Amino acid sequence: xxxxxxxxxxxxxxxxxxxxxxxxxxxxxxxxxxxxxxxxxxxxxxxxxxxxxxxxxxxxxxxxxxxxxxxxxxxxxxxxxxxxxxxxxxxxxxxxxxxxxxxxxxxxxxxxxxx
Amino acid sequence: xxxxxxxxxxxxxxxxxxxxxxxxxxxxxxxxxxxxxxxxxxxxxxxxxxxxxxxxxxxxxxxxxxxxxxxxxxxxxxxxxxxxxxxxxxxxxxxxxxxxxxxxxxxxxxxx
Numbered sequence: 001x002x003x004x005x006x007x008x009x010x011x012x013x014x015x016x017x018x019x020x021x022x023x024x025x026x027x028x029x030x031x032x033x034x035x036x037x038x039x040x041x042x043x044x045x046x047x048x049x050x051x052x053x054x055x056x057x058x059x060x061x062x063x064x065x066x067x068x069x070x071x072x073x074x075x076x077x078x079x080x081x082x083x084x085x086x087x088x089x090x091x092x093x094x095x096x097x098x099x100x101x102x103x104x105x106x107x108x109x110x111x112x113x114x115x
Numbered sequence: 116x117x118x119x120x121x122x123x124x125x126x127x128x129x130x131x132x133x134x135x136x137x138x139x140x141x142x143x144x145x146x147x148x149x150x151x152x153x154x155x156x157x158x159x160x161x162x163x164x165x166x167x168x169x170x171x172x173x174x175x176x177x178x179x180x181x182x183x184x185x186x187x188x189x190x191x192x193x194x195x196x197x198x199x200x201x202x203x204x205x206x207x208x209x210x211x212x213x214x215x216x217x218x219x220x221x222x223x224x225x226x227x
Contacts, residue, residue: 006158032213043204043217044159093158101166102146102208104215106159 002027004096006107013084013114021079021110023094029074030096034104035067038091050077084114117142117209121218129226130197136190136221138205143183149215150179150190151204159204163190167210195225 003026013019023033031052036044048069049057056069066088068080081088091111095104118141128134138148147166151159163172163179165188171180178191192199202222206215 034214043219046214049213091156095159097213101164103149103161103164104206105161106151108158109156111156 002096002098002105004094004105004107006092006094006110008110009108010111011113013112015085015114016083018080018082019084019112021081021092021094021112023077023079023096023107025075025096025105028096028098030077031074031099032097033071033077034095034097035069035077035079036093036095038093038109044093047079081112084112086114088112089114117145117207117212117216119205119207119216119218121203121205121221123221124219125222125224127224127226128195130195132195133191133193134195134223136192136203136205136223138188138190138218140186140188140207140216142209143186144210145183146208146210146212148179148181148188148208149206150177150188151206153202153204153220162203192223197225197227199223200225 005024007022033050035047038044047062050069050071052071058064071077091109093109095106120139122137149164150162153159165172165181176193181188202220204220205218
């Protein structure tokens with residue numbers, strides 16, 4: 001299957017700082033990528049849909065000024081957690097949409113810990 | 116609004132058994148359905164994708180079926196192995212939608 005990478009795989013940051021997470025589609029060009037958040041022992045929660053060259057569409061309840069998404073190229077989307085707080089600590093996963101079959105390929109996830 | 120339910124939430128079986136995981140969805144107007152596997156602390160691995168026009172898909176010891184009219188999909192795992200232990204997630208893409216709707220997952224444990 002197609003490969004989606006995320007960087008970093010884990011990050012620890014201090015409260016008040018910003019953290020950027022990268023999501024790359026390595027095998028195909030993805031006009032649409034998605035960002036999810038996952039709490040322990042729970043399923044994935046969609047945060048936003050990232051479309052190349054346009055603004056992201058955020059789900060209800062997700063602060064767009066806090067979770068900045070940029071999809072500047074067909075293979076890269078970034079999620080920046082601004083002014084991070086301990087409650088932002090979570091597992092963040094991205095996916096890339098293969099338009100042909102509309103199948104989503106997921107990255108390995110990024111574990112964020114805010115101290 | 117599409118809702119996806121997976122039963123059971125957890126399942127523990129001895130090695131070698133065949134088993135079935137269930138997924139149900141409320142709106143039959145789907146585009147496709149995906150089964151994923153997630154190991155602890157890891158991302159999702161796509162196992163099988165079934166398009167709405169298909170009835171089943173097979174990959175190795177895995178077989179997934181789709182019955183749109185009843186709003187159900189099953190994932191059959193043959194000759195289970197300890198390495199199959201993971202959480203299995205079912206996700207539905209509805210017609211005209213961009214977003215996958217996930218079930219809560221079934222946590223599978225295969226005992227040696």
